[in-house]
Amino acid sequence: MARLEKLFSHLENIKEQYFLKNRIAEENRQRENEAAVKIQRRFRGCQVRAYLRHLHKNATLIQKIWRGFTARELFRQRVNTAYFIMKMNFYNKMAVKIQQRWRGYYVRKYVHNYYARKRYLEGVAKKNDLIRRDLEEFAELQKRERERIALEKEEQEKNIQAQRLHFLLSTKQCPGVFNSPFRAEPDEMELRLRRVKPRSAPKERKTPKMTPDLSNLMPNRERLPPIHKKPQGPFRPALEVQQQRLRPLEPSLRVATSITALEEAREELKRQEWRTRVIDQTFLPFSNASQNKRYESLIHTITPFEQVAYGTKHFREEPKECCQGKKPFKTVFTTCHVFDKFGRLYSNAGNIV
Amino acid sequence: MSQRQVLQVFETYQKARTQFVQTVAELATRPQNIETLQNAGVMSLLRPLLLDAVPTIQQTAALALGRLANYNDDLAEAVVKGDILPQLVYSLAEQNRFYKKAAAFVLRAVAKHSPELAQAVVDCGALDALVISLEEFDPGVKEAAAWALGNIARHNGQLSQAVVDAGVVPLLVLCIQEPEIALKRVAASTLSDIAKHSPELAQTVVDTGAIAHLAQMILNPDAKLKRQVFSALSQIAKHSVDVAEMVVEAEIFPAALACLKDPDEYVRKNVTTLIREITKHTPELSQIIVNVGGVAAVVDYLGDSKGNARLPGIMMLGYVAAHSENLAMAVIVSKGVPQLAICLEEEQEDHIKAATAWAFGQIGRHTPEHARAVAVANVLPKLLNIYLDSESLEDLQVKAKKALKSILQKCTYLPALEPLLYEAPSNIVKHVVCQFSKVLPHDSKARRLFVTSGGLKKVQEIKAEPGSAIQEYINAINSCYPEEIVRYYSPGYSDALLERIENYQPV
Numbered sequence: 001m002a003r004l005e006k007l008f009s010h011l012e013n014i015k016e017q018y019f020l021k022n023r024i025a026e027e028n029r030q031r032e033n034e035a036a037v038k039i040q041r042r043f044r045g046c047q048v049r050a051y052l053r054h055l056h057k058n059a060t061l062i063q064k065i066w067r068g069f070t071a072r073e074l075f076r077q078r079v080n081t082a083y084f085i086m087k088m089n090f091y092n093k094m095a096v097k098i099q100q101r102w103r104g105y106y107v108r109k110y111v112h113n114y115y116a117r118k119r120y121l122e123g124v125a126k127k128n129d130l131i132r133r134d135l136e137e138f139a140e141l142q143k144r145e146r147e148r149i150a151l152e153k154e155e156q157e158k159n160i161q162a163q164r165l166h167f168l169l170s171t172k173q174c175p176g177v178f179n180s181p182f183r184a185e186p187d188e189m190e191l192r193l194r195r196v197k198p199r200s201a202p203k204e205r206k207t208p209k210m211t212p213d214l215s216n217l218m219p220n221r222e223r224l225p226p227i228h229k230k231p232q233g234p235f236r237p238a239l240e241v242q243q244q245r246l247r248p249l250e251p252s253l254r255v256a257t258s259i260t261a262l263e264e265a266r267e268e269l270k271r272q273e274w275r276t277r278v279i280d281q282t283f284l285p286f287s288n289a290s291q292n293k294r295y296e297s298l299i300h301t302i303t304p305f306e307q308v309a310y311g312t313k314h315f316r317e318e319p320k321e322c323c324q325g326k327k328p329f330k331t332v333f334t335t336c337h338v339f340d341k342f343g344r345l346y347s348n349a350g351n352i353v
Numbered sequence: 354m355s356q357r358q359v360l361q362v363f364e365t366y367q368k369a370r371t372q373f374v375q376t377v378a379e380l381a382t383r384p385q386n387i388e389t390l391q392n393a394g395v396m397s398l399l400r401p402l403l404l405d406a407v408p409t410i411q412q413t414a415a416l417a418l419g420r421l422a423n424y425n426d427d428l429a430e431a432v433v434k435g436d437i438l439p440q441l442v443y444s445l446a447e448q449n450r451f452y453k454k455a456a457a458f459v460l461r462a463v464a465k466h467s468p469e470l471a472q473a474v475v476d477c478g479a480l481d482a483l484v485i486s487l488e489e490f491d492p493g494v495k496e497a498a499a500w501a502l503g504n505i506a507r508h509n510g511q512l513s514q515a516v517v518d519a520g521v522v523p524l525l526v527l528c529i530q531e532p533e534i535a536l537k538r539v540a541a542s543t544l545s546d547i548a549k550h551s552p553e554l555a556q557t558v559v560d561t562g563a564i565a566h567l568a569q570m571i572l573n574p575d576a577k578l579k580r581q582v583f584s585a586l587s588q589i590a591k592h593s594v595d596v597a598e599m600v601v602e603a604e605i606f607p608a609a610l611a612c613l614k615d616p617d618e619y620v621r622k623n624v625t626t627l628i629r630e631i632t633k634h635t636p637e638l639s640q641i642i643v644n645v646g647g648v649a650a651v652v653d654y655l656g657d658s659k660g661n662a663r664l665p666g667i668m669m670l671g672y673v674a675a676h677s678e679n680l681a682m683a684v685i686v687s688k689g690v691p692q693l694a695i696c697l698e699e700e701q702e703d704h705i706k707a708a709t710a711w712a713f714g715q716i717g718r719h720t721p722e723h724a725r726a727v728a729v730a731n732v733l734p735k736l737l738n739i740y741l742d743s744e745s746l747e748d749l750q751v752k753a754k755k756a757l758k759s760i761l762q763k764c765t766y767l768p769a770l771e772p773l774l775y776e777a778p779s780n781i782v783k784h785v786v787c788q789f790s791k792v793l794p795h796d797s798k799a800r801r802l803f804v805t806s807g808g809l810k811k812v813q814e815i816k817a818e819p820g821s822a823i824q825e826y827i828n829a830i831n832s833c834y835p836e837e838i839v840r841y842y843s844p845g846y847s848d849a850l851l852e853r854i855e856n857y858q859p860v
Contacts, residue, residue, distance in 0.1 A: 124643060124648075124686055127646045128648065
């Protein structure tokens, strides 16, 4: 109970204290609130920052690893490409070297072959020389030919001249113009005169026989002399008479053929046959071609190698030597009178109805 | 009057007519009589005699008319105007062979003078009648008809086309195969006249197989026939590559080369023309000709001939050399250059000189070897003289200049270039200096020669604008020599030295 008394004494104090403390607390509320907020603020900030730091660290780690990975890949790719390019460059250079050598070789051998060109030009020069020589020879030949022809013509003309002047030939008694006695030897013309035959007198040219031209009004051909001096009576027109007199021979066919015409024709046929017939085999018709062909045996063998006729064409035996002289087998017999009375007997016993 | 006396009158008249016509025909052979005959009015008198009853008078009248028309074109026009041609054409179909020959002679004489007269002949239907006469048996008639057709076709392409349309060419090819030489000659000449105008006509002639027959006649001994054959072949070959190839395939070489030694100069000229027309088209054809030795034969031909006959040979060498440098070298190897140099010197005609200059240009323009071959023959000074000669034709000067330029651009043969330095005008000197500038840096002996012969001095005297090409060449040449020498040879050096002496103060 003492304690209760003490407590009741303190009651006022407590109430006062209570209101005092409330008042102090009320006064400090704002400040403490603010302080608490501050502290919370700071703490939350730290917390969040720590969290963010953590996140950042992780993200960085991931990104670091990832970037390293990708970069290494890229690097590998770049290394591959660089290697590839180096290889290709090398190959290209080598290919260029090969192509260089090949093109040089090819062009020197086929396109601009120096030695081939040289040989060609030498060939051209040789051919030119050949052609020049041939042409010169040809020209020479032609010239000689022409000169020869000219000479021959001259000879010919001189001979004709000599023929015409043949009367100037010298005789024993009287030397001719070209054979003067004061010359050492006779002139060339004289020798020619001696060589050449004299020209005969120009022959009468035969007038070509002309058929009587009726279109011309005047008949001016040579007339035969009239048969009677005095005119005798009514005459046929002179033209007709002329035609009749000068009518050519018109022989009939029988008269015109010669007597031996038949023999001559035969001879002619024989000669033609002798001339034209080349093949001695007769021409056999096609319808029996296989039967008509004969097998021609070899020259070098003795055996005929023919198809044996016995067995294919006929089956009878050939006549052997033993039956040579004998008469052939008779195939006709004397008749036997068995059937003479067949159908003619007096009884109808055996007749078939 | 008795019958005989009446007939006597007619006989006298006939004799008189015959004598008149024969005398006129004989007089017409001499040119001096023709004027008199024309003034006496012979045309109007001869015309009715063409319709005379007696065949010999008709023929002789036609012959006289033909001779008159042959002489000059006034008379030929008078024949046309006098309406004689239709009568002749009509009787060409009807009468006997002597008359046909005489009528064809008149047609030929009229058609030969001018295209209008030939057209007049064609207009009166002469072509069909002439074609019918070409089918006759008598070779004289065929010859006269073929000659008339040739004279018609000669003038221009239209008339040739009209002749071809009448179906003449196969008949002419048949005529060529006949044995008579005169007929062959005339048929070949007609084919040549037809084919010369255009490629289509040449193709028509080729399609009838004319080439083979013409080729067979190459070695015929008759000179006039050969002239016509070669002329025909060259007129055919000139139009296109295909026909030229067909002509070559007919194997005329090397037989045609033998005809280059023929005594007749027109045969030789026509052979060379044929070769020229063939080589003109492609390098392959030129190659064929070179391989068969044609170049040497033509070079020899140039040596044998004179004047205008040389022209086809020169052009042939030019065409061959123009195609490729192999062929140009072949021309050089066949000794073409000395022969062409002789031609350039001997010939006086401008067109021949122009052709020779052109040929040199074609030979020398390929490589330094070729240019050297041309320069060694001492041709460049002659070309320069031709170029500088103001009297020659413009065409000749232009060709000489072009040839000179193209040779100089490849020439490295210095002894030939040096004389040109002194005489040439500036546009030529430019090329010469260019060549020197190419050669001198590499050849010490040449440099020495250049100085001692005075070339360096001349080069210094050339005035050139700075920056122009020639200045660059001069600089290139100057840079081959030490500076003192260049200064020594520069113009005005002695004056500069003297001035220095004057200004020098002795110590």
